[in-house]
Amino acid sequence: MKHLRVLFTLFLLTQMGAVFAQEEESEPADKSLKGQFEELERKSTNYRSGNGVAYEVMKLSSINELKANIFDTINTANKNIKDLSNTITANEAEIEDLNSKLQETTNKLNSVTEEKDSISFFGALISKGTYNFILWSIIFGLLILLLFFIYRFRNSNFLTQQAKSALSDLEEEYENHRRRALEREQKISRQLQDELNKQKK
Structure with a gap:
């Protein structure tokens, strides 16, 4: 029985050694x-x-x-x-x-x-800001010219109205003067005729 135990122990040890050897070999x-x-x-x-x-x-x-x-x-x-x-x-x-x-x-x-930010103006490529400045300058200049011509027109119209009024007054005065002169001339002609008639008698 002792031999059997020894054999069994040896068998277990060899099996364990084989397992450990396989583990060592199987390690990557x-x-x-x-x-x-x-x-x-x-x-x-x-x-x-x-x-x-x-x-x-x-x-x-x-x-x-x-x-x-x-x-x-x-x-x-x-x-x-x-x-x-x-x-x-x-x-x-x-x-x-x-x-x-x-x-x-x-x-x-x-x-x-x-x-995109430029505009062709008279063949030259200029920025929109410059174009806007030029455009508004032209509009402002034309507006000033328009106001100047309106002022001149009103002034001329006022002067024309004054001249017409003065002419009308002058014509009326002339007409009155002509009428008075005609009346005076007629009066003088009558007086002259009366004097001539008196002298003929």
Whole structure:
């Protein structure tokens, strides 16, 4: 029975060892360079020389594999750097192209805005503010001329009315004077005729 217990214990221990070994193997290995160095260090063995200097003993195949992985990583990094450099160059060219298109669009927008804010006046392109100033100056000038001519017309009309009134008064006075002169002349003619008639008698 003792043997059976020992066998059973041995069986359990071997099974547990196998389970632990599987767990260690099933652990995902760190594939980064740091992880590979740590794995290499973990798998290395110690050696102490006769004079007491400690050495780490590593398999040459593991070192060669690590070396190949390092060169592969460096080549991949260089390729990534080259790809990124090409991408940066392409992006810079695209940015330059977009900047030139943006500048062209901005120039066109400024031109359209200037045309929109301007009016062609006698063939010259002037701003709306200047156009409004010129237009209102002309209107104001014409209004002043109109007021001046209205003033002159009223003044002339007043003078004309005065002249007509004076002429009417003068004509009336002339007519009165002519009538009186005619009456006087007739009176004098009668007197003369009477005197002539008296002398003939």
